[in-house]
Every structure is written in structure tokens, then in C-alpha cells.
Amino acid sequence: MGEIWAVGExxxxxxxxxxxxxxxxxxxxxxxxxxxxxxxxxxxxxAAAAGVVAGYGPAVIAVDTDASLADRPVxxxxxxxxxxxxxxxxxxxxxxxxxxxxxxxxxxxxxMTDLPMLANAAGVEWQRSAPQVExxxxxxxxxxHSTFNGERGIVIVRPSSVTAEPAAAAGSVExxxxxxxxxxxxxxxxNRVEEAGAAAPIEEARIIVGGGRGVGNQEGFRLxxxxxxxxxxxxxxTRAVVDSGWIGYGxxxxxxxxxxxxxxxxxxxxxxxxxxxxxxxxAGTIVAINRDPDAPIAEFADLFVVGDLFEIVPRLAEAIRxxxxxxx
Amino acid sequence: xxxxxxxxxVPVVGTERLGGDLLTDRSVQLEANGNDEYLLxxxxxxxxxxxxxxxxxxxxPSNATEPLRKALAMGAARxxxxxxxxxxxxxxxxxxxxxxAALARMEYDLVFAGADTSDGQGxxxxxxxxxxxxxxxLSYASxxxxxxxxxxxxxxxxxxxxxxxEAPTPAVVMGTQxxxxxxYPALRGIMQAxxxxxxxxxxxxLELDPGSVGAGAATTRTLxxxxxxxxxxxxxxxxxxxxxxxxxVDFLASRRLI
Numbered sequence: 001m002g003e004i005w006a007v008g009e010x011x012x013x014x015x016x017x018x019x020x021x022x023x024x025x026x027x028x029x030x031x032x033x034x035x036x037x038x039x040x041x042x043x044x045x046x047a048a049a050a051g052v053v054a055g056y057g058p059a060v061i062a063v064d065t066d067a068s069l070a071d072r073p074v075x076x077x078x079x080x081x082x083x084x085x086x087x088x089x090x091x092x093x094x095x096x097x098x099x100x101x102x103x104x105x106x107x108x109x110x111x112m113t114d115l116p117m118l119a120n121a122a123g124v125e126w127q128r129s130a131p132q133v134e135x136x137x138x139x140x141x142x143x144x145h146s147t148f149n150g151e152r153g154i155v156i157v158r159p160s161s162v163t164a165e166p167a168a169a170a171g172s173v174e175x176x177x178x179x180x181x182x183x184x185x186x187x188x189x190x191n192r193v194e195e196a197g198a199a200a201p202i203e204e205a206r207i208i209v210g211g212g213r214g215v216g217n218q219e220g221f222r223l224x225x226x227x228x229x230x231x232x233x234x235x236x237x238t239r240a241v242v243d244s245g246w247i248g249y250g251x252x253x254x255x256x257x258x259x260x261x262x263x264x265x266x267x268x269x270x271x272x273x274x275x276x277x278x279x280x281x282x283a284g285t286i287v288a289i290n291r292d293p294d295a296p297i298a299e300f301a302d303l304f305v306v307g308d309l310f311e312i313v314p315r316l317a318e319a320i321r322x323x324x325x326x327x328x
Numbered sequence: 329x330x331x332x333x334x335x336x337x338v339p340v341v342g343t344e345r346l347g348g349d350l351l352t353d354r355s356v357q358l359e360a361n362g363n364d365e366y367l368l369x370x371x372x373x374x375x376x377x378x379x380x381x382x383x384x385x386x387x388x389p390s391n392a393t394e395p396l397r398k399a400l401a402m403g404a405a406r407x408x409x410x411x412x413x414x415x416x417x418x419x420x421x422x423x424x425x426x427x428x429a430a431l432a433r434m435e436y437d438l439v440f441a442g443a444d445t446s447d448g449q450g451x452x453x454x455x456x457x458x459x460x461x462x463x464x465x466l467s468y469a470s471x472x473x474x475x476x477x478x479x480x481x482x483x484x485x486x487x488x489x490x491x492x493x494e495a496p497t498p499a500v501v502m503g504t505q506x507x508x509x510x511x512y513p514a515l516r517g518i519m520q521a522x523x524x525x526x527x528x529x530x531x532x533x534l535e536l537d538p539g540s541v542g543a544g545a546a547t548t549r550t551l552x553x554x555x556x557x558x559x560x561x562x563x564x565x566x567x568x569x570x571x572x573x574x575x576x577v578d579f580l581a582s583r584r585l586i
Contacts (some may be wrong), residue, residue: 073491078523100468117421139341142553142554142555147550149546149569185463192486201487285585293564298562303576304558305565
């Protein structure tokens with residue numbers, strides 16, 4: 001049995017939550033398989049971040065990159081180096097995160113390595129000497145399990161498929177300088193534009209407060225943002241809200257947006273159409289606040305509060321703040 | 329500027345099912361994958377402004393022609409339909425090989441791919457095609473424009489805002505719904521679409537070994553398919569706001585969420 005790898009992702013030099021989840025998953029699978037787990041980190045500061053990731057169990061391969069690659073898309077820099085490492089060391093299973101950059105890396109790797117691929121995993125277990133990949137198929141209508149026919153493959157793993165857990169014994173750290181990397185065709189990042197009011201990312205949030213058409217307008221959406229702040233969570237939205245320009249596309253949950261799995265989702269003025277449902281149905285707890293008790297979200301909410309969100313949401317934010325400051 | 333739009337014909341959203349062989353049943357009514365239509369719309373706008381033609385490329389069963397006709401009615405000039413019984417059951421590797429072989433036989437400046445598909449949600453074939461064909465890859469585009477020197481510039485969404493990316497062409501661009509809503513075909517377009525060419529290519533036309541694709545060559549397999557565990561069902565609260573809020577707080581506290 002060859003090694004099981006997790007391809008990590010660094011943002012401003014720090015590993016993402018998804019990276020720690022992948023490291024945990026690689027370690028778990030390797031233990032079941034009787035194999036070695038490794039995490040691969042590529043980018044500026046990879047060696048510095050390696051210790052954190054090694055704390056989750058896998059031995060870390062750190063590939064630092066220099067400023068000459070700073071104007072290339074991150075995914076192309078990572079993919080070229082991971083491909084070189086795969087060619088050199090032949091791991092059995094390579095786990096890549098289903099973030100935007102992760103999917104780009106995975107796609108590039110598919111084109112370069114021609115390894116078998118299973119995308120969109122919501123969980124991976126080791127069964128009968130192979131990884132068994134759980135997927136939520138057709139917008140959650142089906143739960144399927146798939147595997148590789150051979151010994152090798154790439155699995156794209158969704159955020160929150162596993163809970164990151166530090167290991168009893170940290171893995172080693174190996175700093176690698178790669179001599180022969182074939183870079184991907186050049187794409188230049190000519191500018192990075194920061195827009196005002198960029199919201200916290202929803203992929204990593206433990207709590208998400210989502211707003212739908214029922215919030216009425218941009219002003220109404222401020223109530224959603226305020227409740228999210230009170231709960232220490234992030235703001236999500238339906239496509240209708242994003243199309244209306246009340247919040248950015250990065251916050252969109254659902255079929256054409258992101259698939260998230262927070263511990264708590266508070267859905268405000270969201271009817272729960274299938275396109276939105278697929279993005280959030282595996283949340284730990286779902287609280288819906290909606291005037292219409294027949295809204296489809298009743299089918300997958302845990303608590304359904306029938307009422308006017310304009311009355312309930314501000315009071316709820318206030319009650320949560322009061323509870324917090326009261327130490328209760 | 330000639331653009332090839334990758335258009336997947338997927339089962340109408342909500343009607344998807346697996347066949348007895350655990351492969352997606354594509355004998356049902358098919359529609360264009362929603363995310364692909366944003367790219368088609370952008371491709372049509374770009375060629376209307378800058379000249380050139382939009383071609384469609386799909387791999388799928390014979391009934392994939394219906395969404396192709398609709399896309400032609402929206403304004404695409406022609407379509408290439410890889411239709412071959414040997415394709416059925418292809419895994420991602422094989423699908424990549426088929427698309428790469430087809431693109432090698434087409435003329436284009438840009439290849440457009442959608443962010444993902446409603447029946448697979450992979451969202452990686454654009455990146456895979458680019459690295460396989462040795463083309464620049466630009467992804468998560470919210471805006472796409474040609475450069476005077478023949479290159480392409482996109483805005484790529486980022487958590488903070490967006491990055492501006494530039495590359496020479498030919499290139500592969502993967503885009504998002506921010507490119508704009510797709511148009512409805514006009515009656516004139518529907519009439520014109522009837523005489524637009526749909527070239528049907530078989531595996532032999534792509535010089536691909538039939539043994540290298542399809543279910544027989546698949547490197548992955550689906551083991552089982554089950555109904556997901558249903559959620560327990562909602563507890564309803566129908567109290568005035570003050571009381572309802574207290575109940576929400578108690579509920580969240582009981583689940584240790586606050």
C-alpha cells in the first residue's frame with residue numbers, strides 16, 4: 001500500500017481549515033490502511049506552516065516558492081509541484097480540497113497525471129483495502145458510495161467532511177526543493193482587487209445566517225448581517241439575493257454557489273427551493289424563520305419559526321448579545 | 329474570436345436518477361447544464377461585439393441534441409456532438425480524453441467551461457483540459473474580455489473581491505453565473521437553428537481506442553446508492569415574536585450552539 005497524501009492550501013501563509021481536515025482524513029485513512037500519511041504544502045511560507053499541519057498526524061512535505069511565482073495563480077503553482085512530487089514518489093491516494101483553488105489544482109492534476117478521480121466526496125472511509133467515497137448525488141436525493149478499481153486515485157473532498165483533530169504524535173517535516181518542475185502555461189495575475197465590505201468566507205464558518213428574497217431589499221439584508229455578527233457566524237444568501245446585488249457571489253449557497261456544512265444554519269426569508277437546499281441540507285441544525293409555514297424549507301428544517309423576520313431577527317440578535325454579555 | 333463552449337446535457341434538475349447499473353440514467357429528458365448556459369451567453373455577447381463564431385461541444389446520448397438545438401437557437405453557429413454507444417459509463421479520465429481529442433480537431437481561440445454540473449458537480453474538467461492540451465487556464469470568471477494583442481483578460485472572483493488574470497490565447501476559461509443570465513431563444517433563432525449543423529462524431533472519428541473509454545475502461549465504480557437519512561422533521565413555533573425569540577434561544581442553547 002502506497003502513501004496517502006493530503007494536498008494543503010495556504011492563505012496568507014496559514015493552512016486553511018479544510019487543509020487541517022484533509023490532514024486529519026489522510027491520517028485516519030493511513031491508519032486503517034496500514035500506510036503512511038503525508039501532507040503536501042506548496043507556496044511562500046510552506047515550511048513555516050508545516051509544523052501546524054504536522055500536528056494533525058501526517059508527515060509534511062513543504063515546498064517553499066519564491067517571489068518569482070507571485071504573479072501566477074496559486075493553483076497553477078501548486079498543481080505543477082504536486083504533479084512533480086506524484087511522479088517522483090507515486091502515492092496511492094491523493095486528497096485535494098473542494099475549494100475553488102483546490103478544484104483547480106485537482107483538475108490540473110487530472111490532466112497531468114491521468115490518475116483516476118472521484119470528485120465531490122462528503123466522506124471517505126477505508127473499506128476492503130480501498131477508499132470508499134461517500135457522495136451526495138443529484139442535489140442530495142441519493143447517497144452513493146464509490147471506489148477506485150485500481151490502487152491509485154485522486155479524491156476531491158468537500159469542506160467539513162471530517163472534523164480536524166490534532167494527533168497524539170506530530171508528523172515529521174521535510175523541506176523539499178524541486179529541481180525539475182514543468183510549469184503550467186503562463187497566466188499572469190496583473191491585479192488583486194479588494195472590494196469594500198468583503199464578507200467572511202462561508203466554507204469555514206461554524207454558524208451561517210442566510211437571507212433569501214424574504215428580506216425584501218438591501219436594507220433588510222443588513223438584519224441578516226447583524227444576526228450573523230451576534231452569533232459569531234458568516235452571512236450566506238440565496239441566488240435571488242446575490243442576483244439582486246445585496247451581497248457578493250462568494251456568499252451564495254446552493255447549486256450554482258457553494259455547498260456548506262455548518263453546525264448551525266439560520267435561514268431567514270428563504271423558501272428552501274431545491275437549488276438552495278442542495279447547498280446546505282447537511283448542516284447540523286437548521287432553523288428557519290419564514291412567514292409561510294408551507295415553504296419547502298419546512299421539509300429540512302429542525303426548528304421552523306412562523307413569523308415576520310423583520311420582527312424576529314433583530315430581537316434574536318439582541319437576545320443573543322444579551323445572553324453573551326450576561327455570561328449565560 | 330472563435331469560442332468553443334462545453335455544454336453538458338444533463339437530466340432536467342429534479343428528475344435525475346440512477347439506472348440499475350448505478351450509472352446516471354440519461355434516457356430521460358435532457359437540458360443544458362445551467363452553469364454552462366452562463367458561458368454560452370457570454371460567448372454569444374463576445375462574438376456579437378468582436379466577431380467570430382460560437383461552437384458547442386457535447387459528449388452525450390442521442391437525446392442530447394435537444395439542448396444543442398436550443399443553444400443553437402440562442403445564437404451558436406454549430407455544434408459537435410460526440411455520440412457513440414462506447415462512451416456510456418466513461419469515468420472522468422475517459423471523458424477528459426474524449427473532450428481533448430475533440431478539441432484537437434476544432435479551431436478556437438477560447439474554450440469556455442461552466443463552474444460545475446448539476447448531475448456531477450465536479451467542476452474540474454476545464455482545468456484538466458487546459459493542462460492536458462497545454463493551454464493557459466483562467467477560472468471562476470465574473471468577467472471576460474479580449475485583449476488588443478489577441479490575449480484574454482478575466483476577473484476571477486476571490487474572497488476579498490477579484491483578481492485580474494491575463495493570458496495569451498488559445499486558452500481555457502471557466503466562468504460563473506456572474507457573467508450574466510442566459511437569453512431566451514427568439515422565434516427567428518429557433519427557425520435558424522433548424523438549418524445549423526450538428527456534426528456527430530464517433531470514437532473512431534477521434535481516433536480513440538474504444539477499449540480506452542466507456543464503462544469497460546472505467547477506473548472508478550459506484551458501489552451502492554441509498555436514500556439519505558431523512559431529517560427528523562421541523563418543530564414549529566407559532567408564537568408572537570418575543571416568545572418565539574426566547575424559544576429559539578432555548579433551542580440553540582439546548583444544542584450547545586450558543
